[in-house]
Amino acid sequence: MxxxxxxxxxxxxxxxxxxxxxxxxxxxxxxxxxxxxxxxxxxxxxxxxxxxxxxxxxxxxxxxxxxxxxxxxxxxxxxxxxxxxxxxxxxxxxxxxxxxxxxxxxxxxxxxIAGPHCYSFFTGNERFAERDDDVFSFFLTDFLARQFEAFVVEPLGLDRHPQLKEMYFGNYRKLVYLSQEEDEALQRKALEAADFLGLEYEYRFTGYGDLRHALQSV
Structure with a gap:
């Protein structure tokens, strides 16, 4: 490859x-x-x-x-x-x-690849669409758990203006970590991200979801 x-x-x-x-x-x-x-x-x-x-x-x-x-x-x-x-x-x-x-x-x-975003196809598009409770969830993937500072905190200015957390995340109830690989270090990072944002934490192992089938089909 x-x-x-x-x-x-x-x-x-x-x-x-x-x-x-x-x-x-x-x-x-x-x-x-x-x-x-x-x-x-x-x-x-x-x-x-x-x-x-x-x-x-x-x-x-x-x-x-x-x-x-x-x-x-x-x-x-x-x-x-x-x-x-x-x-x-x-x-x-x-x-x-x-x-x-x-x-x-x-x-x-x-x-x-089908789906509105990677959170959906990693979960499985059909399964993701069935979860009504996720409307108030903020999602992380393995990538975002690794790069939380660079791709969430810094672009939104939360490191410079912590008062913005309420503006951006005030309507969220929980942070859901959709993990592709079971990695304890990344789970700790995701939990720290939830604490930083003041959200409940939920962990879901998804694997590669619909991405695997999509790549195999091509």
Whole structure:
């Protein structure tokens, strides 16, 4: 499996970036993924011998600026086609683009992973939709547990203006940690994040949810 990535926040194991088997671009599926799920895409590919996938990760921080996602994807699709890839898949949910990614998919003739966001497809889209009690929940994934300071605290200015916590999180009741790997250190980080935000804490192990099936299907 080949890996390209954009953005310094994406840290991948060196061995994961080595191709397990050389293939031509015409034989590979070019997966353009959000950097926030890079580790999970690599793990699913490694566990299921999906060595035909060529992975390109766009900056995870774009979730704080969703207006950048569709133009970035459009550019990445064009670059992939220029490089000779005919099979392209987007490892993105809607991700706050208000249907923008779906419109891009229709225009470019590509598909994306189903769901409104990664919290949903990690849980399993059907199961996530059935949970009415989650409307007042703030979610973390493994990535966000690792990067809570960089992707939540600093962008929202909570380190400089702690009074903003009530403005941003006053309507939430609990922090739900949806974990992809059972990691006690990350569980401690997630619990600390809940304490910092003044929210109840709930832990749910999801594994890779619908991401596994989506990558296997391409």
């Amino acid at each position: 080949d890996v390209d990535h954009m953005g310094p926040e994406i840290l991948l194991p060196e061995e994961a970036a080595s191709p397990a088997k050389e293939r031509s671009t015409s034989e590979k599926v070019h997966v353009i993924a959000c950097g926030a799920i890079a580790r999970e895409v690599l793990a699913v590919c490694r566990q299921n011998n999906l060595d035909h996938i060529h992975l390109n990760c766009l900056p995870a921080i774009w979730h704080a600026y969703p207006q950048k996602i569709v133009p970035g994807l459009e550019q990445a699709i064009g670059e992939a086609r220029d490089a000779g890839f005919s099979r392209i898949f987007l490892a993105y949910a809607d991700c706050g683009t208000g249907g923008g990614i779906d419109e891009l998919c229709r225009r470019e003739g590509v598909e994306r």
